[in-house]
Amino acid sequence: MPHVLDVRFSSALTTLLFLAVAAEEGQAVMSSAQLAERLGTNPSLVRKLLSSLAKAGLVESVMGRTGGTKLARPPQDIPLAEVYLCAVGDKPLWTCRPEAEHACLVSTHAAGYFERLTERAEQAVLRTLGGQTLADALREIRCSGHSQPEPLK
Template sequence: MSTKLSVAIHILSLLDIEAEQHLTSTQIAGSVKTNPVVIRRIMSQLKEAQLIESRIGKKANKLARAPEEITLLDVYLAVHQDELPFGIHQNTELNCVVGSQIQEALDNTYQQIQAELMASLNNVTLKDVTSQIKPV
């Protein structure tokens, strides 16, 4: 599974906890231990979803809303957009009892799991996450 959701939550958590620091994407990349390009790409998605505000060339990245108003569903939808959490393999053998029916069987199951996942993500806020991070 992709780590984009956890990286996006990491970014938002840093912007919340270190709000006075006016962190750049390079500084955030240092915390995540990844390339700043990866951070900028995810931050672009978060900005498009109106979860952060930033200006090119300025140390002005910040949350666009209060952390208690940002749900993990908001973050998930920002970074995964139309991607489903589970993919179903295609081009199965239609002359096989399983191959001919597996997509339909998994589709129903995956739809239920996705609905439960979305409901769970909607019940957790960024504030819920950052309240578990203790100062060092």
């Protein structure tokens, strides 16, 4: 059985990065179809993602014929920890194996240990992401690229 990775956070972050670049380039909004094309997915999944981001106050919808979605705040005011929490909700970083019969030291205490380990890892993730903003992410992406990116269409 192949392992499926959770891409909600990376999808949310990438979506916000697309919107930030579009705003810099004078494109007021992007449609869900445009974002879906960029993300390589379908517009209905993007609309679901945008709904969560809107509820969290990270994006806002612009109605009308030329409507779409734009950032609700400047990139420097969007901490990555907020994006992460919006994307993953209360889903833990890892899930513990189902508990086995409590027959020995390991089977009796492994689940509790794993729960504490997961909590510490989650706090480390939030500390790391809390110290960075969407603007920081965009700056780092630009610095790591060797060629000039093409403008968004």
